[in-house]
Amino acid sequence: MxxxxxxxxxxxxxxxxxxxxxxxxxxxxxxxxxxxxxxxxxxxxxxxxxxxxxxxxxxxxxxxxxxxxxxxxxxxxxxxxxxxxxxxxxxxxxxxxxxxSEGDRVASMIVRNSGKPLTPIEKAEVYKRLHNLGWEPVQIAAKCTVSLSHVLQLLELSAAPEAVKQLVTAKQVSATEAVKAVKAYGSGATEELQKAIAAEEPASVGEQADQASQKKRTVRKGITIDPVKRKQKAAVELYEALSAALDEWETTNPEVVADEAPRWVNLAREALHKVDGGHSNKQMH
CATH class of the missing domain: 3.90.1530.10 (Conserved hypothetical protein from pyrococcus furiosus pfu- 392566-001, ParB domain)
Incomplete structure (x- = not known):
């Protein structure tokens, strides 16, 4: 032969x-x-x-x-x-x-990348472009074979102040610490991060941000929110959002729904069951 x-x-x-x-x-x-x-x-x-x-x-x-x-x-x-x-x-x-499509070409910057890996800021820009083209975070995650939480975090990073993104580009803080700081301190995130860098303790900003963020979520106007109820509400909102997305995608992206819907539905049901004690009457088709 x-x-x-x-x-x-x-x-x-x-x-x-x-x-x-x-x-x-x-x-x-x-x-x-x-x-x-x-x-x-x-x-x-x-x-x-x-x-x-x-x-x-x-x-x-x-x-x-x-x-x-x-x-x-x-x-x-x-x-x-x-x-x-x-x-x-x-x-x-x-x-x-x-x-x-334009989206396919944008996504290819990650999917086809065989050389130097993109930095978090560069990936954030790709996800932002896809989102601006109408792609949902779940679609972006599936196309780029990454986790949904990863996509959501970098979309938040893409919306951060330029000064914060410059710190990430310079590798002075991680993408995770930057997002935590922005959530906790808003427009003051850059100043807090720079203070931590000057003190050579960038990780401390993330810890403080976690505490500040937790405080914001659990105490509003002096009223303490039950953490369990908060988780239940978040799970139900996620479940309903996914259900609505599936309804839309059945028309626009039937192949995605056929391939991925069963897995998404099961994950959503499991999450809802864990925090709701199995008593929810929510239904997803």
Whole structure:
């Protein structure tokens, strides 16, 4: 048996002059940091030696090729060309499915990422774009194969003050601590985080934020809220929201409902049963 008989050619793999590839302004979510520049330098060294091994992904718009995945590889190629490297005449590319939606292309920045992982701030930007396109957090989590809590946390991070996000980008505080601080201190989160950083105790802000947040949830206008009743209410609200989402998705996304609905329903029922003692009359179809 010959090699030709046991292999298949890839009809979707093409080669294109990298100078003919365009970048859509604002598309790439990666922040221009020293860490990213170092990564691109290392990629350039690798490409100089072995070429581009992982194809870039492009989408055709108005007769022009725009990169949708592989910005770091592209930047490394252009860096080599600028430095006079003449052996990089073409790079392998895969063309996006012409029927792919804008959301699918945005999500691909996480789904297809095979290189340097996106930072929390960069992932938050992807989730924010998907949410702005009408995607529910549950849909985002399913598409990007991450937990719902992860998506919700980073959506909150995307809405944080820019000064707070800059602290996360600089790796002075974690995404978790930043979100906790914003929930507890609101517009004063940046100041509290900076105080903790100056004292070299960033984790203490998270602990204080937890305490402040707990106090806000359990004491309002001097009235103490029963924690059990609070959990019951939250579970019922989650259950009802999921039920409403399923009703809508049956029309707009029947495939998602068919594949994921049974698991979501069971999880919601279990959560409701645990906090409600099995006495709820809520029904979900």
């Amino acid at each position: 010959s090699l030709k008989e046991i292999t298949q050619s890839r009809k979707d793999l093409l080669y294109i002059d990298p100078t003919k590839i365009n970048i859509k302004p604002g598309w790439n979510v990666r922040a221009d940091t020293e860490d990213l520049r170092d990564h691109i330098e290392k990629l350039a060294e690798s490409i100089r030696e072995v070429g581009v091994r992982v194809p870039l992904t492009i989408a055709m718009e108005d007769g022009k090729a725009y990169i949708t995945d592989g910005h770091c590889r592209y930047a490394a190629c252009m860096l080599l060309i600028q430095r006079g490297f003449e052996d990089l005449k073409a790079v392998p590319v895969i063309v996006e499915d012409r029927y792919a």
